[in-house]
Amino acid sequence: MSAPAERGPVAELGRYLEIQTLGLNLPFAVGFLLIAAHGLPPWEPVVLILIAFVAARNTGHSFNRWADREYDARNPRTQTRALVTGRYSASFALAFALGNAAVLVVAAGLLNPLAFVLSFVALALIWGYSYTKRFTALTTPFLGLVEAITPGAVFIALDGRLPWPVLLAVAALLLWGTAFETIHSLGDLASDRALGLRSLPLRIGSRASLDLIPLLHGAALTLLALFGMAEGLRLPYFLGLLAMAVVAAATDLQLRRSSTSPLPAFQRHFLMSTLFAIGIAAALWAPSI
Helix, strand or coil: CCCCCCCCHHHHHHHHCCHHHHHHCHHHHHHHHHHHHCCCCCHHHHHHHHHHHHHHHHHHHHHHHHHCHHHHCCCHHHCCCHHHHCCCCHHHHHHHHHHHHHHHHHHHHHHCHHHHHHHHHHHHHHHHHHHHCCCCCCHHHHHHHHHHHHHHHHHHHHHCCCCCHHHHHHHHHHHHHHHHHHHHHHCCHHHHHHHCCCCHHHHHCHHHHHHHHHHHHHHHHHHHHHHHHHCCCCHHHHHHHHHHHHHHHHHHHHHHHCCCCCHHHHHHHHHHHHHHHHHHHHHHHCCCC
16 A cells, blocks of 8 residues: 655645535535525525534544544555544544534524524434444435435524425435435445445445436436425526436446446536536526526
8 A cells, every 4th residue: 555645734634524525515505505595695694504514524524534444444445544544543533523513513503493403413313324334234325314414404504494395305315315325335345345334235236226326316306306396496497407417317327337436427426416506596596587
């Protein structure tokens, strides 16, 4: 194993937190925030929501690194991670996770009482994901559940309510996140099997997983369309979903041709979540269509 490249303190922390993947979910959060506010929301809750979002992501990543450090040391894909190489200590990882958890709870408390109470539920899900691969193949939909927090959390944070159409969006992101994690798990089949870990692709096989992914994408986009109709969103929103569907179809086709290299399909979720946010922004501010 080659030695990891030297990085500065900021770059090292960014790599530890995989800050490059922030775009996977942030556009969804921004998009739902715009819908919840029917346009630009007041800046105070936006700042608190963004702080809570980043803190939730940070505590989840750091806790996962702490919980998985022994497995990471035995997986060729993760052997250069900071806790494995000693660039960060296990105690640092746990303290960082706890510190960001506290930031999440405080930010939620400053938003409203319901957000404060539910922040502990969110923490249980975010931290619980780190242990699911040890005992259940349903770790993939569990991560989908973690991602499904986003629309509900945004609406609750903004005005303390959860309108029923938002449940359609929650279900959509549950399916979307399950597809996303299934793609990611396809790249870890050999290491998961060797380490005695569990995943949906290991349970049902690669071929069945490849058949499942487009179904999950399609069902998620259908639910997002129903959510848009329930919210009375204009045509650009649905054009954004159509663009997402085109990218998803191309991604799923490419994945079938090269399931042993899922990284390009994994990365296209950045583009799809961005298309979602663009469609919402256009639906709210573009000239009437």
